[in-house]
Amino acid sequence: METLLAEAGFSPGASSTDGLRVNLETVEVGDYSGPEGARATLRTKGISSAVLEVARGGILRRGMPVENVQAAIITNVAEDHFGEWGVASLPDMIATKFVVRKVLAKNGLLVVNADDAGCVKFAESLSETLCWFSLESNNPVIKQHCDAGGRSCYVEGDQIIFSSASNKEIIAEVKDFPITVSGMARYNIQNCLGAILLAKALDINTVEIKKGLSSFGGSFNENPGRGNFFEKDGITIVFDFAHNPHGLNAIVDLVSQFEAKRKLVLIGQAGDRSDNDIFSLVKAAANLNPDKVVACEILKFLRGRETEEVPELIKSYFIEQGIEENSIIIKEDILSGVNSALEWAESGDLLLLLALDQKEECIEAIQTFCADR
Structure with missing residues (x-):
């Protein structure tokens, strides 16, 4: 997402489990996925956008560190860290992860994985504006959402498709994005789909999205410790x-x-x-x-x-x-x-x-x- 923001002319700052980054350069190494990392990023001079990883530990201990967010994403929710801070089950963890929706701006968008059954079920009762992504064009959530004119991003054949009320466009071939490892890294295809929806929520155009994802590879400098x-x-x-x-x-x-x-x-x-x-x-x-x-x-x-x-x-x-x-x-x-x-x-x-x-x-x-x- 940092790469897409930079491609669109923004000066991105970011905080995550890997550290703090400013304009695609790591300035601090370490776990900064809590409130301290978010605050440090938002206080950085010279940035015009922020990508904040918000881990469940920070959410449970100290709440959300930011308000009026334009877009948020929940990529998936897995069984991990059970028994900590009152989280004893997968439904508990899902509810924790979905806390991010509470800091969306009035017109903010929540991007959710339609291939994650727990996320789909939890989202049934939400009032926020949702955008869905899936590896399958025939995913029932995607089909229903498209029919209703909502935004979605999915794979159809070998192509990545973005769909909205007024438009259905081919973003790229899956293999065009190096992070997908010629389409073999299914989890990174999902990450691309989610990033595209976040970018669209920020009015980043398709040319910039394609150029950004085409330039983002799997090196340690670009994506440390991730394949x-x-x-x-x-x-x-x-x-x-x-x-x-x-x-x-x-x-x-x-x-x-x-x-x-x-x-x-x-x-x-x-x-x-x-x-x-x-x-x-x-x-x-x-x-x-x-x-x-x-x-x-x-x-x-x-x-x-x-x-x-x-x-x-x-x-x-x-x-x-x-x-x-x-x-x-x-x-x-x-x-x-x-x-x-x-x-x-x-x-x-x-x-x-x-x-x-x-x-x-x-x-x-x-x-x-x-x-x-």
């Missing part, structure tokens, strides 16, 4: 931040489409997740049928667990999923796990590295590995 691909001497490395089953299933769906002689998964998890949450994460990772597993400790995220408790739990759950014990190693942190994975790799291998910590250090290790070979 970053590296290749060297026949080795494919995928670096991602996925840390719940929903996100991991999406990235596994993508990387499963690549041929590989051998596959490795590096994984860790925060200690405040329940045993069942960790099992579900491992189950999602095991769908890749890895030949090697690197289970990593994350000392800064122990959160009440004993040292090595989480990686040992991960190991036991992979064994339950049919992975041989001698194919699983435990490392003391994410970076040492990444270095171990790189040492193991041979031509034809696929490495899926799920880095919840030490992202900058891990990327440096990967870049050095790719440069040295």
